[in-house]
Structure formats: structure tokens, C-alpha cells
Amino acid sequence: MRVGVELIAIAPRHGRRLLSLELDDGATADDLLEGLDLPDDESYMTLVNGYAVAPGRRATTRLADGDKVIVFPPLKGG
Amino acid sequence: MSWSGNILRVDLTAGTCQSEPLRRDWAADYLGQRGLASKYLVEEIDPAVDALDPANKLIFATGPLTGTMSATGGRYSVVTKGALTGAIACSNSGGKFGVEFKRAGWDMIIIEGRSPAPVYLLIEDRHASLLPAADLWGKSVWDTEDWIHQRHQDPGLKIASIGRAGECGVRFACVINDHDRAAGRSGVGAVMGAKRLKAIAVRGTGGVAVHDPGAFMAAIKAARAKLDPNPNRKRLGAVGTHAMLDVINAFGGLPTRNNRDVVFEGVAKINAAAVKIPRRSDGRPNLIGTKACFACTIACGRVATIDPEHFSVAGEARYKQASGGLEFETAYALGAMVGIDDLDAVTYANFVCNEQGMDTISFGATLSAAMELYETGAIGDPETGGVALEFGSAEALVTMVQQTAKGEGFGVDIGLGAKRLCEKYGHPEFFMGVKGQEFAGYDGRAMPGMALAYATSNRGACHLRASPYASDFATAELDGKAGIVVATQNNRAAIHDSAGICMFTTSALDAEDIAGQLEAACGGGWTADRLRLTGERIWNLERLFNLDAGFTAADDTLPDRILKQPAPQGSAKGKTADLSRLLPEYYALRGWDENGVPTAETLHRLGLA
Numbered sequence: 201m202r203v204g205v206e207l208i209a210i211a212p213r214h215g216r217r218l219l220s221l222e223l224d225d226g227a228t229a230d231d232l233l234e235g236l237d238l239p240d241d242e243s244y245m246t247l248v249n250g251y252a253v254a255p256g257r258r259a260t261t262r263l264a265d266g267d268k269v270i271v272f273p274p275l276k277g278g
Numbered sequence: 279m280s281w282s283g284n285i286l287r288v289d290l291t292a293g294t295c296q297s298e299p300l301r302r303d304w305a306a307d308y309l310g311q312r313g314l315a316s317k318y319l320v321e322e323i324d325p326a327v328d329a330l331d332p333a334n335k336l337i338f339a340t341g342p343l344t345g346t347m348s349a350t351g352g353r354y355s356v357v358t359k360g361a362l363t364g365a366i367a368c369s370n371s372g373g374k375f376g377v378e379f380k381r382a383g384w385d386m387i388i389i390e391g392r393s394p395a396p397v398y399l400l401i402e403d404r405h406a407s408l409l410p411a412a413d414l415w416g417k418s419v420w421d422t423e424d425w426i427h428q429r430h431q432d433p434g435l436k437i438a439s440i441g442r443a444g445e446c447g448v449r450f451a452c453v454i455n456d457h458d459r460a461a462g463r464s465g466v467g468a469v470m471g472a473k474r475l476k477a478i479a480v481r482g483t484g485g486v487a488v489h490d491p492g493a494f495m496a497a498i499k500a501a502r503a504k505l506d507p508n509p510n511r512k513r514l515g516a517v518g519t520h521a522m523l524d525v526i527n528a529f530g531g532l533p534t535r536n537n538r539d540v541v542f543e544g545v546a547k548i549n550a551a552a553v554k555i556p557r558r559s560d561g562r563p564n565l566i567g568t569k570a571c572f573a574c575t576i577a578c579g580r581v582a583t584i585d586p587e588h589f590s591v592a593g594e595a596r597y598k599q600a601s602g603g604l605e606f607e608t609a610y611a612l613g614a615m616v617g618i619d620d621l622d623a624v625t626y627a628n629f630v631c632n633e634q635g636m637d638t639i640s641f642g643a644t645l646s647a648a649m650e651l652y653e654t655g656a657i658g659d660p661e662t663g664g665v666a667l668e669f670g671s672a673e674a675l676v677t678m679v680q681q682t683a684k685g686e687g688f689g690v691d692i693g694l695g696a697k698r699l700c701e702k703y704g705h706p707e708f709f710m711g712v713k714g715q716e717f718a719g720y721d722g723r724a725m726p727g728m729a730l731a732y733a734t735s736n737r738g739a740c741h742l743r744a745s746p747y748a749s750d751f752a753t754a755e756l757d758g759k760a761g762i763v764v765a766t767q768n769n770r771a772a773i774h775d776s777a778g779i780c781m782f783t784t785s786a787l788d789a790e791d792i793a794g795q796l797e798a799a800c801g802g803g804w805t806a807d808r809l810r811l812t813g814e815r816i817w818n819l820e821r822l823f824n825l826d827a828g829f830t831a832a833d834d835t836l837p838d839r840i841l842k843q844p845a846p847q848g849s850a851k852g853k854t855a856d857l858s859r860l861l862p863e864y865y866a867l868r869g870w871d872e873n874g875v876p877t878a879e880t881l882h883r884l885g886l887a
Contacts, residue, residue, distance in 0.1 A: 206528065208521075208524045208525050208528060209513060209517070209521040209522075209524065209525055209550075211509055211512060211513065214513050214516045214517045214521060214550070215517075215550065215551045216524055216551065239509065241507070241508075241509050242509040242510070243748075245748075245751040245752060247528065247529065247849060250530065250848065250849055250851070251849050252529070252751060252752060252753060252754065252849050254752045254753040255752060270528050272524075272525045272528070272751075273509065273510070273513070274747060274748035274751055274752075275510070275513075275521060275522050275525055275747065276510070276745055276747045276748075276784065276785065277519070277522060277606070277607075277718065277719070277720065277741040277742070277745075277747060278519045278578070278605075278606070278607075278741075278742070278781060278782060
């Protein structure tokens, strides 16, 4: 299956990156994050099709063909 | 040590400046800056006083770590009864001004009364005097700083001043120091203007002594070892707070067109990437550099320019110079909230807000309310002087920011703030804020923790009084959110608003780290638990002030648009904010009764009985 991924504010460029990734059927949100090879010095938040998926639920959140996943670090306001 | 032990008390009515010793017993309980200044304010003014009355006081306060080598140790706060809200106000700023007056030998400056004529306060170490400001009245912040530097032939003077907005009573006027650093919210600049105090100029040639220099150096070195590699520190240096714009827009929580929408379609034209794109006219991007406050190892400050061919700067050379650039809240308020995606117009409005001393959040949100009034026909061209206040109009933004700053035309009404403006024209429901203060750039429907933080903030709607961000981005479930809001309100009150350091250290440094620095700097047994208790004490002290000022539990709420109208897009599509569970939980955790009043047991435990 193919999912769209948007990375926001993630090092080293800290901008927006759009990716289209091929994943195995049955892949979870956790599988996706592991495959992205993100910097491991901070945690990440995820939106799947616009809805927040808590870190503890990613392992059981199965993705589907055509899903759109947004990944960003937990920024704080200021 | 670390506190200088001296307070400068300035009586503008009498024209006197006197030194008095710091109440060290109060410093032991309220630390410094926000906490300590709030204690003085609560002890010295009637909470029911009109904010613009001479009986209100205006306190500039540093923290124990201000002026030390602690990373980001350059903060000061302005504490007063807010002109925008009528609640206790505390606005925090960086730059170098606070450090300079700490180095001059003062922990705080307490301003009282009202001068019969405009004056400015000159402080040269322990000598302070009031000087006529007739030649300054009517000048912008930028011109005021230039004038004072030239008048005293000292470019090293650090200056905090008001622009024309503060002079003419704009309710959200702020105090600006070091050209573009703002003690921004709640109208502290309007109080300064009402007192006819144009500026404070300081030269401090002393240092800041610490209790145990060896232990202090070890503590700040350990803190740097945590802060320097922190990814959030690196991100703030690289793209500033501006990075939040894409995040909150993707999340569906970016207030847009007076919170009628929560996603802004034009965000890519004003975001952190847009400011780096070279222009056709001169080949330069909007963002040309970064800068840092005193002792800051983060450097979130932006330096920007406006396209020299943009309509806003035609014939206005002063705005073709580089100046403070966009941060997230400004991009939200002057962009999404008014539906404007013209980067140069947004930057221009930001420049003018800095130049004339206006809070960008409140100005943008109030203009947004005016645009909704205009769209619905509640006001029209007769009221606006022919200015078409349409959402998305860069021309309206550019025109109204100047009119508001100078108290001209319909800008007089914008200067009332959104609450008073909407009430004046018969639509109080268009006011998007709490306790008279406009929302920051987060919609409470998408962020339940932020909804509670807004509703309970002691200075009116504020994104800086608590830190529910990570929780809200992870889940909309309410479990635990009241506890997060209480804990982070206490931490921010005691640590980042009272110690003298910047809140942007929170990603790397915890209460234990800061307590270690404070103990080495001050002595006296500072621990993380004591800091948390101090924060809780400060929060309750502010709450008591507000209750005495006339606020009640009924003010701990949100506009109907947030409570009753479902979010039209984003992660909270179809949902409203719900305080019915969170607020009682919050009151219980705080040790307050069902009316939001601290119980006798709570007051006794905190030493407030």
C-alpha cells in the first residue's frame, strides 16, 4: 500500500517535507515511524488522516492505502 | 545574594526617586520578578482601582538569575493591574534592559502616581532622576531610543519605553525595550502612558553577585550540557517559534478569521519557509538574520526586511530597514486571524506594532473582531472612515495598524480591544478571548488542555501560563489534562516568570536544574519542591487579587463560539470545547471551592491566610 507522509519542523531542515511511501499491508503507524529514520533525540506526534493518534496507540493503528500521515515534534508555544 | 537588595521607588506625582531595602522575607516566599512584584502590588494597591488611575502601580522586576551567566538569564517582567483586562497583569520581556537595571543595583522599580507632565526616568547605577519628556511625547519607541541615546551621548543606555499607542491609551499597548523586545500583553504600556512616563533609560556598571560562585558555575555548566544538544533549542534557533504555524495548522487548531475557521488556507505564504524565499525585487528574503537576548544560547529572535516595492513601504524609508521579524503568535494574529497571506503586509504591521508599542496578538485579534462586525453589517464605512475592513485585506491591515497606534480614525475603536469593541457595537459574542484578553494562536476546540489554560489564566487568555501542548497534540481525551495545567501553571509562575530565565529552557531543564542554579546563586535552601510550592503560592496570590478585583468563577469560561459551535475542520472537526468536567477537576486540584475560591485550608498551607 502507498501512504502520503508530511514531516513538519523536523531536524535537520525544520521545514515541511512531503513523501509518498510504499508500506507492507498491515503496517502500523509505529512501523511507519520506524521506517522514517527520524532523529532519535526527541519524540514525535502523529496525525492519521487529520486525527491525532497518541504514541501509545500507534502500534495498534493499522494504516490503509491512501492514508495521509503527518509527523511533527511536540512543539511548545511561545 | 543574587538579589541586589534594593528597590527603586518612583513617585511620579511628587517627582521623587527613593531607594528602599528589598523585603527579603517576601523574596524567600515569592522568589523574584512575577512572584515578588505581584506580592508588592497586592500589598500596595486596592484591587478594585481603575487600571488607568494614578493609584495603580507599575512594577518593573528582575529575577534572581537575571544578569547572571545562567543561560537565558536576561528576563524581566512588568507587573500591574492590566488596562486591557482589569486583572493582575504580568508581561515578560528579554533583550538587555532588565539586565542593565539589575546591574545598576536594583531588583525592582516601583512606579506610582501620575506625573503632571510627561517625564522619563534616567537611572545611572544607584542614581535616579526624572527628566522632562516634552520633546519625547508623540515619538515612537524607535525615535525615543535614538533621542535618549543622543541626548545623553551614551549609546550603551538600555531603554524601555512606550510608543504613541501607550500615550493615547490603546488598551493593549505594551512596553518595548531594546527596539523590538516586548512586555507585550494585557496593556501594561497603557498604564505607563496614563502615568505620563515615556521611558526608563538605564546604565548599570556593576555586576550581579552570587552566593557560591563555584557551585553556580558548576550548575550552569551542567544546565548548558543539557540545553545545548536539546533538539527544541536547535529548532528555535533555526526557525524560531514560527515552526508552530505549520504544526498547528496541520492539527486544525489555528484560529482563522476570528475563530470561525481553524485551518488557514494561506499559511504557506506566511510560514517559516516563506520567509526564506528570495524576492524578485531585490533578491533578498524576508528573513535576513537571527538574534539573541542577553546570555541566551537559543537565539529565537528573527530579523526581517520588507520588500522595498511593497505598497506598505512606499515613501516610508524607516520601514525599509531591517527590524524584528515574525514569530508564531504574530504570524497567527496578523495573518491567519485576519485571513491575510501577504507576508510583507504582515511584517509591516509587526514593525509598526513594535515601533509604536502594541501587542501584536491583541491588535490582530481585535482587528479580526472588527472585520466580523464589518462583514455582518454591525459597522460600515461611516464608522471605519471608508476603510473596507474585509477579511484578507492587506490594505485594511496596513491602514488600521497605523490608525490604531496613533489613535486616529476607527483606530480609536480598535484600541479598545476586542471585548470593549464588540460590546460597543452590540455583538459581545464576537469577542474571542477570556477576561478581556484575546486568544493566542490555539483554538480551544482542538486543544482541550489549552481551553482550560485559557479559561483559568490569571491575566486573561494566554498561551504562556501553562504548557498542555504535548498532551493536546497526543490526545483529545480529558484524563490528566487538569493536572497538567495545574502543574505547569505552577512551574511557569515560579520558575520561568520569577527566576529571571526564559521559558524556552523548559524542553531541556526541569525544576531540579533551576533549583540547583537558584540555590547556588541565592542560598537559603531552594529545592524543586520549594519552587513548585512557590509557584502555587504565586498562582493563588494572583487569584485572590482577581477575586478582590471583581472576577468570579463565571469568568473562568470561553466564548460560545468555542463552547457551542463545532470546529469546522481539523482534528477536532465537529467538536466543541467542554469545560464542564475539566473546570471542577481543576478547582479540586487547586484546593478551591466550587466557586473557584481558595479554601481556608489551601490558603493556610500556602501561607496566604
